[in-house]
Amino acid sequence: MKKLVIFDLDGTLINSIEDLGHAANYALSKNGFPTHSLASYPFFVGNGVRNLIRKALPEENRNDATIDSLLKDFKEYYDEHNVDATKPYDGIMDLLVRLQDEGVKLAVASNKYQRATEKIVSHLFPDINFVSVQGQQDGVNVKPDPSIVFNILSVALVPKASVLYVGDSGVDMETARRACVDSVGVTWGFRSEKELNEYHADQIVHRASDIFDIVMAAD
Numbered sequence: 001m002k003k004l005v006i007f008d009l010d011g012t013l014i015n016s017i018e019d020l021g022h023a024a025n026y027a028l029s030k031n032g033f034p035t036h037s038l039a040s041y042p043f044f045v046g047n048g049v050r051n052l053i054r055k056a057l058p059e060e061n062r063n064d065a066t067i068d069s070l071l072k073d074f075k076e077y078y079d080e081h082n083v084d085a086t087k088p089y090d091g092i093m094d095l096l097v098r099l100q101d102e103g104v105k106l107a108v109a110s111n112k113y114q115r116a117t118e119k120i121v122s123h124l125f126p127d128i129n130f131v132s133v134q135g136q137q138d139g140v141n142v143k144p145d146p147s148i149v150f151n152i153l154s155v156a157l158v159p160k161a162s163v164l165y166v167g168d169s170g171v172d173m174e175t176a177r178r179a180c181v182d183s184v185g186v187t188w189g190f191r192s193e194k195e196l197n198e199y200h201a202d203q204i205v206h207r208a209s210d211i212f213d214i215v216m217a218a219d
Contacts, residue, residue, distance in 0.1 A: 002215045004131070004158040005099060006149060006181075008111035008167035009117060011043060011189030013092050015126060017041050018085040023078035024056050027070040042190035046169045048111040048142040074112070076104060082116050083123050089188050091208030098212050106151045107132040109165075109175070111142045114189060125203045131156045144171050146179035164215060170199035184211060 010016045018038055025035040036044075036056060044055040052072045058123065082107050099106060107130055110117045117135030132155045134148045141147055165176035168189025173196060176183035185196030185204045196204050205211055 001102070001217070002104065002164045002182075003162040004105040004107065004152075004156050004164070006107045006109050006152055006163065006165045006210070008165075008169070008172045009108050009112060009120070009135075011042075011168035011173070011191065012089075012166055012186055013108070014086050014088055014120065014122070016082070016086040017045070017190065019078065019082050020045060020052070022084075023029055023074050023081060024052060026077040027053065027073035029058060030073050031066070033061065035068075045190055046111065046171050048136050049078075049113055051142075074076060077115075078116060079119075082120055086120060086124070088124055089208065093125070093214055095208040096125065099215060100128060102216070104154050104215060105131045105158060107156060108134060109143065109148045109152060110135045110137060111171075124183060144174035144178060146175055148183065149175060149179040164211075166211060168196075170195045173199035173201045176202075186211075 007013050019047065021038040021041040024041065025146065027034050037070050044052050050067060050071060053067050053074060057070070096106060106122055106128060110116065112135050114135035114137050118133055121130065121133050132152045134151055136142055163181040164184060165172065165179070165181050166184045166186060168186050169191040173183050173185055177200065183202045187193050187200035187204060187206050193204060203214060
C-alpha cells in the first residue's frame with residue numbers, strides 16, 4: 001500500500017470556486033474592472049492567486065502594479081469569506097478518515113497562499129491529522145514546480161515509491177511527474193478528463209472511494 005497521499009486542495013478535496021469567484025469579482029469591481037460569471041472561474045484557477053487575478057483582468061491591464069493592487073483587495077475579502085460556500089466534495093471526508101484509520105499519512109499541496117490554505121484545511125477537516133499542509137509561500141515556486149512535494153517529503157520521510165499524488169488538473173499531473181511520484185487525476189474538479197489524459201495521469205478516478213482502493217492495492 002502507499003504510505004503517503006498528497007492531495008491538491010481546490011478542485012480535489014474542496015469545491016471552492018464560488019468563494020474564489022466572489023473574492024476575485026470583489027477585487028475587480030473595487031478597482032473598476034468588469035467582473036466574470038462564476039462559471040468562468042474554473043478556467044482561471046490552478047496556478048496560484050496571482051495568476052488567477054492576472055487571468056481575470058483585461059489583457060491590456062495585466063501589469064504588476066495592477067495585479068498587486070487587486071491581489072491585496074482579493075486577499076482582504078477572501079480571508080474573511082473563504083469558507084462561506086466552500087465545502088468538501090462528496091466522499092472526501094469518508095476517504096480521509098478511512099486512509100487515516102489505515103495509518104496512511106496525508107498531506108496537502110496547494111497553490112493557494114499559505115494563510116488561506118491553513119485556515120480552510122483546519123476549518124473543514126479538523127479531525128484529520130495532516131503531516132504537512134503546504135500552500136504557496138514566498139521563495140517557493142508554485143506548482144507544477146515540484147518543490148512543494150519535496151518539502152512535504154522532507155517532513156513525511158516517505159520514499160517516493162510509496163507516495164501517491166492526487167489532483168484535478170494538468171498542473172497537478174505535471175507536478176507529480178516532475179517529482180517522480182505516482183499520480184491520480186480526479187474528474188469532479190475544475191478541469192476535464194481530457195486534460196488529465198493529456199498530462200499523462202497514471203490513473204483517473206470518478207469517485208473518492210476509488211482512491212482508497214488504489215492506495216491499498218499499491219505494491
